[in-house]
Amino acid sequence: MNKQFKSGFVSIVGKPNVGKSTLLNAMVGEKVAIISDKPQTTRNTILAILTDDEYQIIFTDTPGIHKPKNKLGEYMVKVANESISEVDAVLFVVDATHKIDDAERELAKKISAAKCPVILVINKIDLIKKEDLLPLIANYSNLHDFSAIVPICAKSSDGVDQLLNEIKACMPEGPKYYDDDMITDQTQRQIAGEIVREKLMWLLDKEVPHGIAIEVHTMKDNEKSVHISANIYCEKESHKGIIIGKNGEVLKKVGSMARADIEKMLDKKVFLELWVKVKDDWRNKNSIIREMGYK
Numbered sequence: 001m002n003k004q005f006k007s008g009f010v011s012i013v014g015k016p017n018v019g020k021s022t023l024l025n026a027m028v029g030e031k032v033a034i035i036s037d038k039p040q041t042t043r044n045t046i047l048a049i050l051t052d053d054e055y056q057i058i059f060t061d062t063p064g065i066h067k068p069k070n071k072l073g074e075y076m077v078k079v080a081n082e083s084i085s086e087v088d089a090v091l092f093v094v095d096a097t098h099k100i101d102d103a104e105r106e107l108a109k110k111i112s113a114a115k116c117p118v119i120l121v122i123n124k125i126d127l128i129k130k131e132d133l134l135p136l137i138a139n140y141s142n143l144h145d146f147s148a149i150v151p152i153c154a155k156s157s158d159g160v161d162q163l164l165n166e167i168k169a170c171m172p173e174g175p176k177y178y179d180d181d182m183i184t185d186q187t188q189r190q191i192a193g194e195i196v197r198e199k200l201m202w203l204l205d206k207e208v209p210h211g212i213a214i215e216v217h218t219m220k221d222n223e224k225s226v227h228i229s230a231n232i233y234c235e236k237e238s239h240k241g242i243i244i245g246k247n248g249e250v251l252k253k254v255g256s257m258a259r260a261d262i263e264k265m266l267d268k269k270v271f272l273e274l275w276v277k278v279k280d281d282w283r284n285k286n287s288i289i290r291e292m293g294y295k
Contacts, residue, residue, distance in 0.1 A: 007174035008088030
C-alpha cells in the first residue's frame, strides 16, 4: 500500500433541515441518506465511505441538533453530540438563508472542544444574493476559528469538489478501513426501510411523519426479483387512516415511489408490501425505540 495513503473520520453536524443528508449523498455520489424538507429526518448516525487511490474518508451524518420533545428526540441529540468526539474533522453545516441562532452558538461551543479541524459549510447559497454571502461568512467567523469556510449548494453539488479538497487536506496518514466498493455500513434492508420512511416524510404533513418507524420484516432475494414486506408503525389510530389515505391512495403512492428507488438500488424488480400498524406513543418507550433499531 502507498505509504502516503490517508484516511479519517468526518462528522457532519448542524441544525435540522440544513441539508446534511443531501450533502452526504453528493459527496459519496450515491443515495445513502434519506432526504426531506422536514426537520429531524435522520435518526441514527449514518456512515458513508468515499474511497479513491489516495484517500478513504468515512463520513457520519448525524441527527440535527434540536430541543428534544420525547425519548427518541433525546436519543437523536445524544447521537449527534457524541459524533463530534474522536473524529479527524467536523463539517459544521449551516443554511445560508437563516440567521445564526442560539442553537448554532451552542453547537459552536461543543465543536470547540473537539480539538480537530472544523470546516464551516454554508449550504443553499443558490437561495441568497451574492452580496449577502460575505457578511454571512463574517458573522459565522465570530463563532469559531474554522480551518476553512466553503459555500456550497449541495442540491446541485456546486462547491462540493472544493469542500472535498479541504476535507482531504485534514486527513492524516492511515489505513484503508473498508473495501473499495463499500459506500455505507447500512444493510440493503435498512436502506429499503429508510426509503419507505422518506416517501412518507414527503407525502405527509405536520406531526404524523415524525411518529413513523419502518420495520422490514422480510426481504427475499432471487436472481430476478426481490420481495419485501414491511410494517409502517405510527403512534395513533387516527394517523393510521392518514397514512393509508382515502381508498388506500396514500399508501399506494408511497409504495410506488419507494419501489422505484429500491429497484434503482438493487438493480432488480421489486415487489413491495406495506402494512400499517399502531404502536401507541412509541417514541417515549425505550424498549420500542430499541426494537426499532435506534440503539
